[in-house]
Amino acid sequence: MIDPQQRFHDSLDVLDWDDFPGLYRRLTPRIVRLLTADRFDHAMIASRLLAAGWGTWPAPERIAVERVRHAWWRSALHAHPGTGYITHILETLSVTAGTLAPPGWPRGPKLAPGRQTCT
Template sequence: MTDPHQKLQDALDALDAAFAPHAEPSVPVGGCTHCYTDADLEALAGPVQQVPEDLIYSVAHKTPDHWDDFPGLYRRLTPRIVRLLTADRLDHALVASRLLAADWRNWPAPERTALDRVWQAWWRAALHTHPSTGHIADILEILAVITGTPAPWLAVWAQTRTKASDLHLSDALDRWLIEGELADLHLGFYDELHATPALLPWLLSLEEDRIGAAQLIEVERIAYS
């Protein structure tokens, strides 16, 4: 079986290929001249692979109103943004919200398909390695928000019976159980997705040995209170 991390690299390479038609110089980029210099805007309109990394980082996080054509710019830079994202160098919740604002689910089919393959490969690679590059709860957050549901990602997690997967589960619960957050957990920078209705039943459906006793007591207390 192909190594999950190699599958992720292959998916990222395929993402570059899918977006290649947009990678060459484009029409001028219009944006906030208070935050970006003329040289910045010129660089953003140039070849995607030559855009400085600090500019990619900035565009990935800035609000859409900084740009004359936010969806077009975000779409064009997506392969670079996603590589930084999978390397845990961007804010997962914020990028999830920006991808929704860019309406990524209505992009051309080849681009959506390439992104879906990255999401699948990234999730599996993370579940098979502990510690992973990035906190598992952050990775689940962006995947659930951009696809509109945590259900398929939780299903894969349940089916991944490895030590790494279970250690990730413990890590995620450590975060979700802080101050009872699991009782009303919203994901996304703007709380776009209410995760509790899917997450609580899923946790209770797992085999007994998947969750430690102390954490399970807390999960059950939240579920049945």
């Protein structure tokens, strides 16, 4: 039987540590699971997703991120007590989308590239 810890370390050996966008794209499923469980810094993850260029990823991966964003927002609105601070969730969704409108709402004011303020 293969040791799970060894399998994890072996999988790290095949990652290209010099290709941040590619590396982050491969790690995003794990990161998003922890993010939506409120176990990561929301602002940091949002900025890393932008740095990895998630909006330019292949369609299946980009659509998966969009679906998680929508589901996370709906879940946050319907959970009582909440699964995290709604403002942190909204901040993450707004930064990653480049708009102040939550998923499923009409698009709000656009955020200036690289900034967290409205243009």
